[in-house]
Amino acid sequence: MEESIESFAELRRWQAGAFSREQAIAHGITDRVLHGHCRARQLQRVHPGVYADFTGPLPWQTRMWAALLACGPGAALTGATALRMYGIAGDWDDRIHVAVPHSRRVGRRSGVVISRHRDLSSLMHSSREPPAVRLEVAVLIAAGAEKDVSRRAAVLFDACRQRRTTPVRLLGELDLLPALPGRRVIRRILAEAAEGV
Structure with a gap:
């Protein structure tokens, strides 16, 4: 499980903090955990099924990756x-x-x-x-x-x-x-x- 969490962190770094719901689930993160992190303002929803692992303004690189994932x-x-x-x-x-x-x-x-x-x-x-x-x-x-x-x-x-x-x-x-x-x-x-x- 720790290896999966580390590989998910590396994926998010590669994608400028953006990730899809499918990518999160593939790394063992449930919808419930995603919604909890969004409610706690530890994540933000960028597009349906696409998130950023930080809050605040989205840099261009993050918006670019989020758009690709959403499409x-x-x-x-x-x-x-x-x-x-x-x-x-x-x-x-x-x-x-x-x-x-x-x-x-x-x-x-x-x-x-x-x-x-x-x-x-x-x-x-x-x-x-x-x-x-x-x-x-x-x-x-x-x-x-x-x-x-x-x-x-x-x-x-x-x-x-x-x-x-x-x-x-x-x-x-x-x-x-x-x-x-x-x-x-x-x-x-x-x-x-x-x-x-």
């Missing part, structure tokens, strides 16, 4: 959140952007933007923790989320200017996102940038 297995950070995680400087939205497999229905979560993607696994970084889409996919999704053409271009060029990707690599990933908003405009911007226009 279930196969979920991945995407868009502005993934760009922030990858260290791309920008004026990013503070909400947590999470992609889930197209077949999954996830209810609304406070502070979380959920998008559904077909064949999400093909868009994901193969070894990233926490799970996230590849950098180029995140750039394209963040650009597609912008309504203004100049803002779309700024997202694309900022990632390239910071030498994290290139217009050619972004063009290569664009074909994997057939439903991306503004796809034709993004393709034109990237093609011109790749040609040095």
Whole structure:
């Protein structure tokens, strides 16, 4: 039992204090204990079935992990959140952007933007923790989320200017996102940038 408690503590450290009800139960913690700790203000409920092992304001890392846990297995950070995680400087939205497999229905979560993607696994970084889409996919999704053409271009060029990707690599990933908003405009911007226009 002590080993289980220690491994649960390590899991919580890895996930910035966030954990799911299922993870707690797998480590021998009952619903009754969870509710007792919440009532005693030793834990806080972040989303249904997801908790933080502290009270008070939630740091970005904790909110990020809590959103992933709330969205279930196969979920991945995407868009502005993934760009922030990858260290791309920008004026990013503070909400947590999470992609889930197209077949999954996830209810609304406070502070979380959920998008559904077909064949999400093909868009994901193969070894990233926490799970996230590849950098180029995140750039394209963040650009597609912008309504203004100049803002779309700024997202694309900022990632390239910071030498994290290139217009050619972004063009290569664009074909994997057939439903991306503004796809034709993004393709034109990237093609011109790749040609040095």
